[in-house]
Amino acid sequence: MAAQHRTVYMCEVCLTASDTQMMHHGRLMIECDAGSPGDDRTQPLFDAAGRLLTHAPKWWVFRHRHTSDTPSH
Numbered sequence: 096m097a098a099q100h101r102t103v104y105m106c107e108v109c110l111t112a113s114d115t116q117m118m119h120h121g122r123l124m125i126e127c128d129a130g131s132p133g134d135d136r137t138q139p140l141f142d143a144a145g146r147l148l149t150h151a152p153k154w155w156v157f158r159h160r161h162t163s164d165t166p167s168h
């Protein structure tokens with residue numbers, strides 16, 4: 096079961112996306128697991144009332160989750 100996950104690299108300064116990791120604005124682009132096409136992770140985030148919270152897909156919104164050292168609650 097090899098899901099075809101896409102890995103996207105992004106510059107946190109100018110949000111340029113790339114298929115390959117490289118230096119941008121003096122720092123290494125961050126690696127993001129963009130999920131597979133049609134994956135829930137590729138959908139934008141909605142709140143409980145169904146309002147759009149962000150146009151960015153979830154994998155981008157939560158990109159800092161696993162590196163955060165302070166729990167959100």
Ligand SMILES: [Zn+2]
Nearest residue numbers: 106109119120
């Ligand atoms: Zn950049």
